[in-house]
Amino acid sequence: MKVSRDDVVGVIASANVVENAAALRPSVPLVEQGVDSLGIFNILLLLDQKYGIETPDEDIGELRTIDSIVDYLNRRLA
Amino acid sequence: MIGIESVASYLPPGRINNLGRAEEIGSTREQVELRIGFRELAIKAPTETTLSMATEALSRALSSSEWGPSELELVVVVTQNPDRRIPHISADLHGKLGLPPRCACFDIGLGCSGYVYGLSVVSAFMAANGMSKGALVTADPYSRIVDQHDKNTSLIFGDGATATLMSSSPRFTLGSFTFGTQGAEADKLACNDGRLFMNGRAVFNFAATNVPLDIERVIAENGLTLDKIDRFIVHQGSRFIVETIADRLKVPREKMPFLAAQYGNTVSSSIPMILAETLADSDFQSAVLGGFGLGFSWASTVLQRQKVK
Numbered sequence: 456m457k458v459s460r461d462d463v464v465g466v467i468a469s470a471n472v473v474e475n476a477a478a479l480r481p482s483v484p485l486v487e488q489g490v491d492s493l494g495i496f497n498i499l500l501l502l503d504q505k506y507g508i509e510t511p512d513e514d515i516g517e518l519r520t521i522d523s524i525v526d527y528l529n530r531r532l533a
Numbered sequence: 534m535i536g537i538e539s540v541a542s543y544l545p546p547g548r549i550n551n552l553g554r555a556e557e558i559g560s561t562r563e564q565v566e567l568r569i570g571f572r573e574l575a576i577k578a579p580t581e582t583t584l585s586m587a588t589e590a591l592s593r594a595l596s597s598s599e600w601g602p603s604e605l606e607l608v609v610v611v612t613q614n615p616d617r618r619i620p621h622i623s624a625d626l627h628g629k630l631g632l633p634p635r636c637a638c639f640d641i642g643l644g645c646s647g648y649v650y651g652l653s654v655v656s657a658f659m660a661a662n663g664m665s666k667g668a669l670v671t672a673d674p675y676s677r678i679v680d681q682h683d684k685n686t687s688l689i690f691g692d693g694a695t696a697t698l699m700s701s702s703p704r705f706t707l708g709s710f711t712f713g714t715q716g717a718e719a720d721k722l723a724c725n726d727g728r729l730f731m732n733g734r735a736v737f738n739f740a741a742t743n744v745p746l747d748i749e750r751v752i753a754e755n756g757l758t759l760d761k762i763d764r765f766i767v768h769q770g771s772r773f774i775v776e777t778i779a780d781r782l783k784v785p786r787e788k789m790p791f792l793a794a795q796y797g798n799t800v801s802s803s804i805p806m807i808l809a810e811t812l813a814d815s816d817f818q819s820a821v822l823g824g825f826g827l828g829f830s831w832a833s834t835v836l837q838r839q840k841v842k
Contacts, residue, residue: 493773497741
């Protein structure tokens with residue numbers, strides 16, 4: 456089953472690091488929408504736990520937007 | 534039963550203004566205020582030492598207690614930044630305060646989990662040796678090893694010391710303890726060549742994953758449930774980690790307060806620093822203590838207030 460934008464937005468909402476996760480623009484970097492580095496850590500941990508993967512530090516650079524996170528997860532889970 | 538009689542603390546008067554220098558370090562005022570949480574960091578004067586801070590904390594504890602220094606049978610110091618490697622700093626502290634010859638002294642080399650480990654070690658040592666009065670001292674000034682230009686560490690650590698008097702007729706008893714170590718990750722928070730290195734993401738993942746589980750475990754092992762705990766006093770690693778632990782446990786944030794905004798993460802002193810401020814608050818009957826950090830290591834226990842003697 457493919458990971459969707461809604462799946463990732465749902466995880467961001469549960470991380471409680473931004474006022475309204477549903478309003479985030481999917482192709483704009485999260486750090487430009489009020490999510491700081493600590494918030495990113497929490498989102499990545501929740502994603503790792505939800506999908507049973509371990510995202511290495513060196514991959515964080517490519518996880519800047521909701522769309523890039525969706526693509527990354529689908530590649531990892533393929 | 535050995536438990537806590539009282540707790541005293543010492544914060545050096547010097548402060549670093551984190552809000553004022555946030556941009557310069559590569560952070561923002563908002564991140565400092567809302568995430569990291571430490572508006573200011575306590576910093577010792579160049580003339581202050583680990584020993585002088587430990588001495589001040591223990592002197593304060595003794596001066597506000599009914600016991601005199603001559604009654605102490607045990608002094609244990611938790612630190613990883615002693616002024617010198619040999620001898621153990623607890624012996625220097627013993628000499629500085631003129632403690633009695635029959636007082637046992639030793640050090641424990643642990644970081645942010647050190648206070649809770651120390652409570653277990655001191656209470657067990659006192660019980661095993663028939664002692665009735667002891668002291669657990671924490672003093673670990675990280676300003677010695679933090680690079681003040683390192684974004685990952687320079688906005689976090691503050692200097693401080695505490696002293697906990699422990700007795701056989703305590704005001705607060707200690708429940709059973711839980712402990713853990715994730716040694717494979719130990720180099721993610723380490724001092725190499727005199728400089729502290731921290732992988733913030735690894736520390737966050739470790740704490741957010743292990744500490745809530747350990748708190749649930751210690752509560753169960755003490756025959757309690759989350760709703761029976763009045764206060765959760767966890768290591769003040771950052772505002773974000775304290776709030777994340779509270780949220781993961783579904784505990785109201787006001788029951789697991791972040792109280793270190795004015796002085797920083799004082800390592801093994803962070804939990805007793807809060808105890809020193811809150812033990813007089815008679816509203817709480819039970820509290821979970823949760824220490825975690827270097828190692829990666831963690832330890833938890835439950836405090837119960839005893840009826841007034």
